[in-house]
Structures are given as C-alpha cells and as structure tokens.
Amino acid sequence: MPAAAVPDDHRQRADAAPVRAGQARLIDSCPLGCTPPLRPINILLPEGPLQRCSECSLLVSSCSAAQHEASLAHWDTTGGTTPDARSVRRFRTVTRRRLALALALLPDRSRPSLLDVGCSSGSLLEVAAGMGFAVKGVEIAPAAAAAARRAGFDVHQGLLQDAGHAPQSFDVITLVELIEHVTDPLALLRHCHRLLRPGGVVVVNTPNGASWTARVLGGRWEGFSLVKLGGHICFYSPAAIRVLAERTGFDVAAVRTRHLRLTEPDSVPRVVHRLAKLAAKPAALAARWFGTGHDMLAALQRRPAVPPGTDAQAGFGSRPSR
Ligand SMILES: [Zn+2]
Numbered sequence: 001m002p003a004a005a006v007p008d009d010h011r012q013r014a015d016a017a018p019v020r021a022g023q024a025r026l027i028d029s030c031p032l033g034c035t036p037p038l039r040p041i042n043i044l045l046p047e048g049p050l051q052r053c054s055e056c057s058l059l060v061s062s063c064s065a066a067q068h069e070a071s072l073a074h075w076d077t078t079g080g081t082t083p084d085a086r087s088v089r090r091f092r093t094v095t096r097r098r099l100a101l102a103l104a105l106l107p108d109r110s111r112p113s114l115l116d117v118g119c120s121s122g123s124l125l126e127v128a129a130g131m132g133f134a135v136k137g138v139e140i141a142p143a144a145a146a147a148a149r150r151a152g153f154d155v156h157q158g159l160l161q162d163a164g165h166a167p168q169s170f171d172v173i174t175l176v177e178l179i180e181h182v183t184d185p186l187a188l189l190r191h192c193h194r195l196l197r198p199g200g201v202v203v204v205n206t207p208n209g210a211s212w213t214a215r216v217l218g219g220r221w222e223g224f225s226l227v228k229l230g231g232h233i234c235f236y237s238p239a240a241i242r243v244l245a246e247r248t249g250f251d252v253a254a255v256r257t258r259h260l261r262l263t264e265p266d267s268v269p270r271v272v273h274r275l276a277k278l279a280a281k282p283a284a285l286a287a288r289w290f291g292t293g294h295d296m297l298a299a300l301q302r303r304p305a306v307p308p309g310t311d312a313q314a315g316f317g318s319r320p321s322r
Helices: 008-015 064-070 089-106 124-132 142-150 186-195 211-222 238-246 270-290
Strands: 038-047 048-052 115-116 134-139 156-158 171-174 197-205 250-258 297-303
Touching: 038 211, 089 124, 089 171, 089 197, 089 297, 115 124, 115 186, 124 171, 134 142, 134 250, 142 156, 171 186, 186 197, 186 238, 211 270, 238 250, 238 297, 250 270
Parallel strands: 115 134, 115 171, 134 156, 171 197
Antiparallel strands: 038 048, 197 297, 250 297
C-alpha cells in the first residue's frame, strides 16, 4: 500500500507515543517457532536493537507490549488505505499485478473468490472485484470496516479467526502489509490454509528486512519503524518467508522484491532526497535481480496437508488501518 496514504497528523501523533525502556519484550522468542534465542543486532531503534533469529533470519522488534499498543493508536480512519489521487493509478496497477500472479497459479480460474485480511476501507477489494473475483474482507478497525461496507463490500469487522468463514471457501487470500504486524504468523497462515481450496494461494506483501535499503538506512529506514507505520514488529527476508511457508503447509510459488531507497525524505534536504532517488534507480534494478529490494511479494500455494501445530493464540489476522 502506498506510504503516501499515511496522513501527516497521524505521523506526528504516532511519533509522540511514549517509548519506555526496561520493560519485558513483546516477542521474546522466534515467532516462526525456531529454537535458538533471539540475539540483538547492530540496527538500533528507539525501542532497542532489532533481534535476529539465527535459524530463519527473521528480525524482531525489541518493543514492549505497552510500546506496541501505543503504536497502534490513531490508526482507525474512514479513509483507511484509500490511495490519494496521485497514487491511485499506481496502486491499481500494482494490485492487479499482485492478484494476476495468484490467479495464474490457481488450478481453476472460473469465478475465483478472494479474502483480503486487513482490507481497511476496501481499496484492494475494489480492484479484485474489477478483475472478476468474488470478494470478502476482514478488518479490525471499525471506521475503516464501516467505510468498506458502505462501498458495498462484505466485510467482517473483527479478527479473522472470529469471522466464521467456512473451510475451503476461498481461492486467494491477500495479506498486504499485514504479517509484519502479527505476533503469531504460524497461526495466521495455518488458518489461511484451512480457508483455502486445494491449490489456493496466499499473497503476502511485506517489507524485506534483508533488503539493501535496510542495510543502507539501518534504524533510519521507515520500514523498521514501530510508530510511523502502526506497529511493525517482524521483518521477513525471502529466507524467512520460505520457513514460514514450509511450517504452515505452503509451497513458495514466487518471491519477488522491488525498490531501493538511499535516504528517507524527512532525514535530508528535499534536493538531496531527489538526487538520491535518481541515483538509486539503476541499483534498484540490481536489487530486484538479487532479491534485495525492500518491497517483498510472495505467492504461497496451499499444499494438501498442513504440518501439525496449533493456532489457538488469539490476535492474529489484524493490522492497524490507516
Ligand atoms: Zn526463526
């Protein structure tokens, strides 16, 4: 989703959220179920250093539960993820490309059905409906869910696990800018596995924690920010996505990354940022080739059986709306 959709006043209020040190971490072991303890790395954020799992390479925030909760404040708006006028064409193009990737993988493409988890005000549902999908959404934020309903979409306001969807009722499930927000991604993906028909596809879009942008900008990269983007706590690499898929009953049909950023717009003069954007263009092509772009898209295709595990932990399947 376009970062431009974040209103300035929301950024300022989120930035003002208190950050308190010395509390227990929200996440103290690898959310993908790995055995080794998380270890701090040299990317320092206001909440503390990012923690890394040596087995799957997932990066995890050091934030406390209170810091995480504070970061979620002020993100429920009727505007939701509706792209602004300048970015709406790009949003539709990018979304069509993502959904076409899933559609091409389906064994049966006649009247496909789609569930968008964290659908906000329904921007993705609108594009998907235009492509011929029968669409439903789930959105925890009341104002955004209401806006999607007013636009005519069938949206459950609440958590995915409470939505009452029948097993094997969807061909495609979209998790766009969602898994970086959840504490139990295994439970989320196992639930998606149950909801998908055989051969169904989960489309995951998330910041790439192993991107060149992450290496260049470190703790200054907006993708790592807990407060600016409403609770980013887990940062996947392509390798971590593969581990997530393997442990939840999916094959990785595709992982693609795009984009490289050398500066953040609020950290340097505007002219420097513009020059840096120009300079990054050729390198961004290389980043796409090497799988080190910062915008990661994965298509995970449902295997017949899910590995044993539990999805009893509550709270998955939601992300803050904006
Ligand atoms: Zn791990």
